Amino acid sequence: MNQNGRTNKQGDKLLKMPGKFDRGPVEFESRIVEQQGQVMGIATRDVIAVAQTATIINAVETMTTCGFRRLPIVDPGTRKMRGIVTASDIISLMGGGDRYSLVTVKNEGNLIAALNESVREVMSQQFISLTPMASIQDAINLIVEKKIGGVPILDDQGVLQGIVTERDLMRLFETERSMLTVEEIMSSPLRVIGPDSPISAVTREMVKHTFRRLPVVSDEVLFGIITSTDIVKYLGTGRVFDQLVTGDVSEVMALPVRDLMSGDLITTTPNTGITQASKEMLDKGIGALPVIENSRLIGLVTEFDLVKAFAGR
Template identity: 60%
Template sequence: MHQNGRATKQGDRLLKMQGKLDRGPVEFKSRIVEQEGEIMAIATRDVISLPQTQSIMAAVEQMTTCGFRRLPVTDAGTKRLLGIVTSGDIINFLGGGDKYQLVQVRHNGNLIAAVNEAIRTIMTPQPETLKSDARIRDAVDVITTRKIGGLPIVDKDGILLGIATERDVLSVLASGRSPLHVEDVMSSALRVTAPDCPIATVTRDMIKHRFRRLPVVSDDVLYGIVTATDIMRYLGSRDVFSKMVTGNVTEVTGLPVRNLIAGELFTTSPEKTINEVAQEMLKKNIGALPVIEDSRLVGLVTEFDLVRAFSGG
């Protein structure tokens, strides 16, 4: 595990956990609570947004300070929505995908120079949006079919009015009772990584498989969980720059992912109801919980899984 080669191999490791063997087929009978009001009733209205000329580093620092996974990018004068930047865009930029070309090609690997580029160079343009008269059902449909965690809300002219997130929707849906348990809705075929796996490998795996998080497993024991937001915060802390010698991005992304894992690890169990686990995630402000059974990792339950389950998806 301490050799880079072995760690890299385990960076894209797939665990197919069986957990309990007597689960049987699950019939999703839960249905979304009808909400006749507008999406604005649950949305954040006082939205922090960025001008497209803001630097990547300034955007990362803003998201890190506020604890946000995403920020809309707007025209400075009119507040018309131009795009959105997410923690996924940041890890893509750091080496996960095509946006890494900005660092590798335009700046020859110099991260210090690349983070001073304008946010428009890595933002997601023309993001999926909702109109202000949309129903909660409309938000659920987009979240579950497109796997989008946050939806800017705009008026007929494209002016930003607010933002509704997966968590906002879950807070409403979780008020309805469901007969389902964690084992019914969790993901049991998990990609995991190892503590000594380089950050660069983790970012590539996240972008390739469209994951926001990866369990970190050492000798089949859960070591922690690393998220796209953790990686973004690592860059936003600026501590990385004080330790850099050459300024090359590999000085940051070559470090083992264990450096990003800190704080208390929260887990859950297969037999808990999805109402219980939803309330726990909302209270702790976390997006996922590893599922442990007989001291083994058997699955992962996320906000997305819960929104889909409560809505009958």
């Protein structure tokens, strides 16, 4: 009980960080050429999608297998898009937001029963989209202004034609050069959580603050990063069922966050150029880099931060 008390207190705090942030306006060395070509030139065209009749667990398994953070929901015959399910929707289902009522109310706490509900129960029916005639600049504007990780592309009949993501834009910026450093664009200060915090604390923090990831910190030392994708994988790989005895959701939500983190911890430094940071993230297939100075976490640079910086926003 005492240990849990300390963990929750740490998970609630803001990590105060030193740094030199009062730099005034930034002069960009280079900017992306404002291309007016088709967004389909950089989008993924062969988009994997599932029908509304698919179960939630089927959708999550597809997201896990394909490494997706978002999955379009379409009519099987016409591929007309009906909704989209994202990692954030799954986080909400797992205790972070309003979709949790599907578990606690409709299925009386039975997680297995909830996961076998139709994906339409958790998908977002209101979504932003682009047309195939949209420009790359249109995609940048939507992703930056709406703070979303990807945008589906629909024809005038609402049929899914493709999807463009932050990572697609990052690849577009690969040849760009900037004098900006990581420190000048990183997110700071950060909300953090302790390694012994339960999954339920992580999902609540992610939904409350619309985070995709949380640094895991112990005694002001970075332990790792927990992402929404880690939680999706926890379901999609079937690991969640190893924790279930009665089927009640509380059995899995009490698992410490340290048990969900995966992969090597890759970091960067505040003086690293954003061109190098971008290349590192693309090469490693990761969405964020913790920024370390003097063995301390001082910030986080994400795909979104980099897209916004390269686009001169």
